[in-house]
Amino acid sequence: MNELVRKESIEEICGHRARTLELYQRAWDTMQEGYKAHAAATMVGGMRRAPHIAVDSNDRGYRQGEFMENVTRNVDRDIWQGLVMGTPIGSLMDRQELEAFKKSLEQDPPPATADNVRATLERLFGEADQIFRRGLVNAFKRLDRDYASNDGFKIGDxxxxxxGCTWDRIMGYFTLHHTREEELHDIDRVMHVLDGKPAPDRGQGLExxxxxxxxxRGRDKGTTGESEYFRFRLFKNGNIHLWPRRQDLLDRANKIIAEHFGMVLAAGRDARESTPSYQPRPGEVLKADFFPTPDAVVAQLVAAADIEDGMKVLEPSAGEGAIVAGLVKAGANVWAYEIDPERRKGLITRFFSQFGAGGCVCADFLEREPEPAFDRVVMNPPFSRQQDIRHVLHALRFLKPGGRLVAVMSGSAENPQGRLGDHFSATLARLGGTIERLPAGSFKESGTGVTTVMVVIDAPAAMQAAA
Incomplete structure (x- = not known):
């Protein structure tokens, strides 16, 4: 907290607050005296005329208590905004975080006393890393997914x-859209903070x-330029293209994004080898892409799977068994894969001891040879770098003719990119699969705010060829 505001400064700010409220109270009292004098001056012929300046409740003005209540609320609101926006915490917040903070102050801001200020700043300082990480993810996840370079899980080249802009062909210059100026500021702020520098003021830096x-001013400047961290180009179709100039900062940002959504450590060698920021440590347990499926989501998956007693059902990424538990309760004969040996031990103890541990295999599912032996596949695969698509396409080959696959996938499955995405979309369309968006925050209790969907695909008679 000392790095944000010195204790002496807090005491000084709160002293100003007390002085402000005292002066406003004194002003009210003075206005009341003036009102009475004004009223006395209007006494003509024994009749009192109401002054046109209304400061009393009987004359359409405030009651004293109401006046001071409104003044105190406004003073406290302004102090809190100044404390946050004038400290490094403010530079860590993205637009969404700032709007939420301002909204929280609208109705009933807490008194800006020394104790409250110290406690609040200590809490914000303790959450500074989380605030910045969340803001970094928010700054990039809003980008239009129609462009393959705007990957939902990493910042591309x-x-x-x-x-982002409008080309005025008559006047011959560009104008920036206000909403995109906000996003430009967020993107530039991220790079400054990652580089250990204060965020630029609005209208500075990249903006x-x-x-x-x-x-x-732009007539003679052309359509291309650069700031400290980006090269940019403005296009007459309204798009703005940015190219990051610092690979080291780009790698750090991508590492934070990957940690937010879950590194694809349980998704196969291809994904691990293509993640440059991942450096495995000796004996590391592969847990970073593990987000347990909440009970509400499990119930929705199991209901969509339409399981009958005795059906043979596969769970390809069993984790700690959230989905397995739902399948067992529905009467399924469950088989599972789990790459982490410790989690597999727990699964065997809870669910698979009756099979002699044979019903739960410790393996990377993507490396298993397809076996079309299952009535159902119900799964929550890893998401990053389109590994959910890889898992689903591979899992389709494990279905019997007429079987059904139900999977949680990233929201990007609604509009996947690249050749793999095109293949998934074509497969989904050919098999008549459906995509249903899950409620916002479905995985909040598991530690991630990623948008998720439920995909349901029924296998045709020739499933092996279809996948």
């Missing part, structure tokens, strides 16, 4: 902001450099 190419 190019960032596309759609409808400022881009502004030199817009409005009347």
């Amino acid at each position: 190019r960032i596309v902001l759609t409808w 400022g450099k881009m502004a030199e190419h817009t409005y009347g």
